[in-house]
Amino acid sequence: MSKGVRLKSELPGWPQYDDAEREGLIRALEQGQWWRIGGGEVDAFEAEFAAAHGSPHALAVTNGTHALELALEVLGVGAGSEVIVPAFTFISSSQAAQRLGAVAVPVDVDPGTYCVDPAAVEAAIGPRTAAIMPVHMAGQMCDMDALGKLSADSGVPLVQDAAHAQGARWRGQRVGELGSVAAFSFQNGKLMTAGEGGAVLFPDADGYEKGFVRHSCGRPRTDRGYFHRTSGSNFRLNEFSASVLRAQLARLDGQIDTREARWPVLSKLLAEIPGVVPQALDARGDRNPHYMAMFRVPGITEERRARVVDTLIERGLPAFVGFRAVYRTDAFWEVAAPELTVDELARRCPHSEALTRDCVWLHHRTLLGSEEQMHEIAAVVADVLAGA
Incomplete structure (x- = not known):
């Protein structure tokens, strides 16, 4: 175990x-139907999640x-077809397109x-x-003004990857009020979770019915006669997971309030550490759930960052290295990759290249700690970087 500054108390779990x-869970158990066809928990969660995000339709x-x-x-x-994805993201963003046979096109x-x-x-x-x-990286919403105009002018639809953005807002508008499809994750580390799970918001009934x-x-x-209308797969959420997600959703806003109060404190303290640059905020994103407390250490090597x-x-900090640019993984090149080399993509994506080397993030539970713990966290980061 390394010596040096440590947290004085444990962060929230x-x-x-x-x-x-x-x-x-008991309610789901005792209803006697454990899958969504015949049960009530998934339907109830979809309605509650859609309402919370300003969307007419949610599909779990x-x-x-x-x-x-x-x-x-x-x-x-x-x-x-092609799908434009950020180069700096978790690999699911590109793989979702590639699994459908579409080429993922990474941009900076x-x-x-x-x-x-x-x-x-x-x-x-x-x-x-x-x-x-x-x-919407770490809960910071993308520039939806510029992207919305691009979509309208080109006719190319947006698919918001909102895996980090439960409860987020852009200029007062919730994710489901922006007129485009949005996808969420409820994996174990996410802002609300049932271990696994996801949801899609649809702005129209036709999209929801096709998705269902x-x-x-x-x-x-x-259907009772096995008249399968289209190709598809079994992506149905079960009743137990939905019951947990209903409870998780009910406390989401309070947790976001806490993280919104803590990030300005921690960000300011991190910025005072030589060589540390916290993630910037776009003020138009006026509700940020802060899925990660992210910062960069420009000039650090990958080995030293590790x-x-x-x-x-x-x-005592739940720390992680930043995502690797999607084109710097073997998985990206397995199927439906662009006709470009890694070096060509790297030249097009210099900022994603730098983030691959120098980004560090802390799990959002750090921002559920006390204000005093924000000072402790910054002291640990400063001490570790000074001695690395």
């Missing part, structure tokens, strides 16, 4: 739960990756917010572009 989750699914894949499929994305991100650069998106739009996928049929093996809700993260973990 994650996931968080109480009797609301217990009661929900098995996980966030499937949410993205289903959203793209409903929009007609498939072989022969803003070096401050880590969100996709609208100018890079515009430059990448071509005759085969079927969708643009902005990723495809997420249920191509089978309409009322040692820093290991030491932060030893000192």
Whole structure:
């Protein structure tokens, strides 16, 4: 165990739960139907999640990756088409397109917010572009003004990857009020969780109905004769997970309030550490759930950053290295990759290249700690970087 400055008290744990989750699980158990066809928990969760995010329709699914894949499929994305994705994101963003046979086209991100650069998106739009996928990195919403205009002018639909953005707002508008499809994740580390799970918001009933049929093996809700209308898969969420998510959703706003209060404190303290640059905020994103407390250490090597993260973990912080640019993974090149080399993509994405080397993030439970703990966290980061 490394010596040096450590946290004086443990940070809040994650996931968080109480009797609301217990009661929900018992409620799901005792209703006698444990899948969504015949049960009531998934339907209730969809209605509550849609209302919380300002959308007319929500479809609960098995996980966030499937949410993205289903959203793209409903929009007609498939072989022969392209989907523009940020180069700096979790691999699911690109794989959701590639699993449908579409080519994922990585573009660069803003070096401050880590969100996709609208100018890079515009430059990448071509005759085969079927969708643009902005990723609301760590809860900071992308420039939805610029991206919305690009979508309207080009006719290419947006698919918001909102895996980090439950409860987020852009200029007072919730994710579901922005007029485009949005996909969410409820994986174990996310802002609300049932271990796994996901959801898709649809701005129209037609999209929701297409999504429902495809997420249920191509089978309409009322079918009794196995008349499968379309291709599809089984992306249905179960009743137990939905009951837990209903409880998680009920406490989301309070947790966001806490993180919104803590990030300005921690960000200011991190910025005072030599060599540390916290993630920038776009003030138009006026409700940020802060899925991650992210910062950069420009000039650090990947090897040194890995040692820093290991030491932060030893000192009591839930720390992680930043995402690797999607094109710097073997998975990206397995199927439906662009006709460009890694070096060519790297030249197009200098900011994503730098983030691959120098970004560090702390799990959002750090921001559920006390204000005093924000000072302790900054002291640990400063001590570890000084001694690395």
